[in-house]
Amino acid sequence: MTTSNVQIINVAKSLLEHNDLAAALNREHFTQTNVLAVNVIASPGAGKTSLISKTIEILQNKASIGVIEGDIAGSIDTEKVLAAGAQDAVQINTGGNCHLEAGMVKQALERLNLDQLDIIFVENVGNLICPNHWALGEHIKLCLASSAEGSDKPIKYPDIFAASDVIVLNKIDLIEFVDFDRDFFYESVRALNTSAPIFEISCRTGEGLVEWADWILEQHKGL
Ligand SMILES: Nc1nc2c(ncn2[C@@H]2O[C@H](COP(=O)(O)OP(=O)(O)OP(=O)(O)O)[C@@H](O)[C@H]2O)c(=O)[nH]1
Numbered sequence: 692m693t694t695s696n697v698q699i700i701n702v703a704k705s706l707l708e709h710n711d712l713a714a715a716l717n718r719e720h721f722t723q724t725n726v727l728a729v730n731v732i733a734s735p736g737a738g739k740t741s742l743i744s745k746t747i748e749i750l751q752n753k754a755s756i757g758v759i760e761g762d763i764a765g766s767i768d769t770e771k772v773l774a775a776g777a778q779d780a781v782q783i784n785t786g787g788n789c790h791l792e793a794g795m796v797k798q799a800l801e802r803l804n805l806d807q808l809d810i811i812f813v814e815n816v817g818n819l820i821c822p823n824h825w826a827l828g829e830h831i832k833l834c835l836a837s838s839a840e841g842s843d844k845p846i847k848y849p850d851i852f853a854a855s856d857v858i859v860l861n862k863i864d865l866i867e868f869v870d871f872d873r874d875f876f877y878e879s880v881r882a883l884n885t886s887a888p889i890f891e892i893s894c895r896t897g898e899g900l901v902e903w904a905d906w907i908l909e910q911h912k913g914l
């Protein structure tokens with residue numbers, strides 16, 4: 692059987708191209724309103740909501756922070772960031788989708804007053820794989836790892852570590868309990884990404900959080 696006349700529609704490619712266009716519009720919207728957009732990507736439970744909440748608390752007198760929360764279901768994380776002092780927050784329930792897409796963020800932006808915000812954190816669905824391929828219009832792609840997941844994550848999920856603008860290692864208070872090999876982690880990250888700053892933090896003890904918060908504030912000023 693010959694396949695020369697078979698027409699193939701590459702759905703995945705066309706969906707991603709469509710997403711990239713929507714992401715570019717979101718990004719323009721963020722930039723025009725002087726809002727720094729941060730796409731927070733990590734596996735489930737690494738500490739995304741904890742990092743966002745702590746950052747809001749530390750920057751409470753320095754920056755007005757909004758949050759877009761992406762979850763399969765529920766609004767627990769939105770309640771947490773509002774309790775931490777977020778200026779505004781919107782929950783997206785993806786209904787099963789394992790990543791956020793630019794169109795979802797566009798809908799969330801219609802509910803937020805960007806003129807009142809300096810920084811928006813978008814907490815992506817817990818997943819180190821496909822969120823990397825779906826641009827949201829962010830200025831900064833943040834890869835959050837935690838010591839409890841093990842030091843081999845950069846080796847196993849190289850794409851997200853390679854593509855990120857900043858890497859945050861959370862739960863450093865647990866390093867000694869979970870046999871996290873810090874040197875191996877750094878070597879693996881640097882083999883993939885030579886330029887992204889790496890911050891070590893603990894949302895439990897507060898270690899490293901002020902340095903991280905200062906850096907993100909500087910990124911807003913540099914927009
Ligand atoms: N020991 C320790 N626990 C932490 C730290 N940061 C977060 N946790 C705990 O880790 C658990 C998950 O934290 P979350 O901030 O909810 O993680 P998440 O990435 O938002 O989780 P999902 O939204 O469910 O994917 C919670 O029980 C936190 O209290 C830390 O630095 N050290």
Ligand SMILES: [Mg+2]
Nearest residue numbers: 739740768814
């Ligand atoms: Mg969360």
Ligand SMILES: [Zn+2]
Nearest residue numbers: 789790821822
């Ligand atoms: Zn996905």
